[in-house]
Amino acid sequence: MKVKCLIIGSGPAGYTAAIYASRANLAPVLIEGPQLGGQLTTTTEVENFPGYPDGVEPFTMMDDMRRQAERFGTQFVSGIVTKVEFNQSPMTNHQSHKVWVEDTDLYEADAVIIATGASAKYLGIESERTYRGRGVSACATCDGFFYRKKIVAVVGGGDTACEEANYLAGLCSKVYMIVRKPFLRASDIMQQRVLNNPKIEVLFEHNTLQLTGEGKVQGADLIYRKGAPDEAIRHIDIDGFFLAIGHHPNTDLFKDYVARDAEGYIITRDNSTQCYQSPMTNDQSPILPGIFAAGDCADPHYRQAIVAAGSGAKAAIEADKYIKSL
Numbered sequence: 357m358k359v360k361c362l363i364i365g366s367g368p369a370g371y372t373a374a375i376y377a378s379r380a381n382l383a384p385v386l387i388e389g390p391q392l393g394g395q396l397t398t399t400t401e402v403e404n405f406p407g408y409p410d411g412v413e414p415f416t417m418m419d420d421m422r423r424q425a426e427r428f429g430t431q432f433v434s435g436i437v438t439k440v441e442f443n444q445s446p447m448t449n450h451q452s453h454k455v456w457v458e459d460t461d462l463y464e465a466d467a468v469i470i471a472t473g474a475s476a477k478y479l480g481i482e483s484e485r486t487y488r489g490r491g492v493s494a495c496a497t498c499d500g501f502f503y504r505k506k507i508v509a510v511v512g513g514g515d516t517a518c519e520e521a522n523y524l525a526g527l528c529s530k531v532y533m534i535v536r537k538p539f540l541r542a543s544d545i546m547q548q549r550v551l552n553n554p555k556i557e558v559l560f561e562h563n564t565l566q567l568t569g570e571g572k573v574q575g576a577d578l579i580y581r582k583g584a585p586d587e588a589i590r591h592i593d594i595d596g597f598f599l600a601i602g603h604h605p606n607t608d609l610f611k612d613y614v615a616r617d618a619e620g621y622i623i624t625r626d627n628s629t630q631c632y633q634s635p636m637t638n639d640q641s642p643i644l645p646g647i648f649a650a651g652d653c654a655d656p657h658y659r660q661a662i663v664a665a666g667s668g669a670k671a672a673i674e675a676d677k678y679i680k681s682l
């Protein structure tokens with residue numbers, strides 16, 4: 357199938373790109389991917405997206421965005437993109453970019469907007485899945501508010517964990533940090549903030565065995581110095597368990613074509629959503645015409661729905677301009 361504008365991903369970036377692209381008469385096709393609605397749907401309630409003064413359920417919000425895109429003619433395809441072939445010089449050889457869904461359905465597009473998001477890393481313990489959305493979260497900015505005056509734990513010892521612990525300390529009565537090493541990996545200033553905060557207790561050399569609770573998180577069993585002579589099991593009472601052990605951008609599929617940083621985030625040209633060709637040697641490297649990236653797959657810093665939505669709008673505006681230039 358030949359299309360002008362193909363959008364990959366169904367989070368706030370993808371849907372907003374679809375709203376803008378369809379209103380620009382690009383008749384976009386949006387491939388919804390493995391997690392309809394994106395990462396946001398792993399949270400409980402959204403209270404920080406403008407326009408919803410009483411908060412909104414994430415599924416409702418994403419469905420609203422989807423219907424808004426549908427209203428202007430976006431076509432949705434449920435399925436997973438399994439292969440891409442991006443053309444380095446489509447403007448000169450008039451060949452569009454190729455995207456395969458489920459290995460079989462080929463889409464040829466003048467412009468592709470990558471909005472595949474990022475996935476928070478989880479520990480991989482069974483109870484983490486059991487309590488997801490019921491005390492387990494991977495975003496303190498999104499969910500911290502629900503734990504006001506309560507006790508929470510943050511897992512991780514990097515900058516994100518320290519930032520989240522400090523943020524939560526402003527809301528919660530107590531914050532444990534569960535750190536597997538005997539030191540924090542975070543920058544000095546972030547470490548100092550954590551260590552000087554009387555509400556934060558850092559549990560060094562602890563790992564989480566399991567979460568406990570009746571229908572929601574009420575506690576965690578930890579192991580101290582596993583395998584050492586002084587190994588010990590410890591239980592802490594908590595209401596919330598926040599993962600901050602890193603994110604993985606969902607960009608592996610594009611690595612042969614699109615330049616990424618060391619963590620896998622897509623590098624976009626200054627103040628735009630245009631992608632660079634891979635391999636990228638410096639910021640004078642050539643861009644990949646017609647390929648745009650929006651949302652968390654290209655954003656290691658903010659990871660907020662509103663920021664993703666904004667970059668989705670930018671990507672669609674840039675894609676429209678590009679298509680009109682062909």
Ligand code: NDP
Binds near residue numbers: 511515
């Ligand atoms: P990092 O990779 O820096 O840190 C991850 C942390 O999680 C480490 O302490 C790591 O432990 C721990 N961890 C990983 N896997 C597990 C596991 N299975 N069990 C227990 N602990 C685990 O990720 P961040 O998200 O913190 O940061 C990513 C990048 O973004 C960094 O470059 C960071 O500096 C940057 N950043 C900067 C900020 C700022 O400047 N304000 C804010 C946030 C992020 P270990 O140390 O043992 O490997």
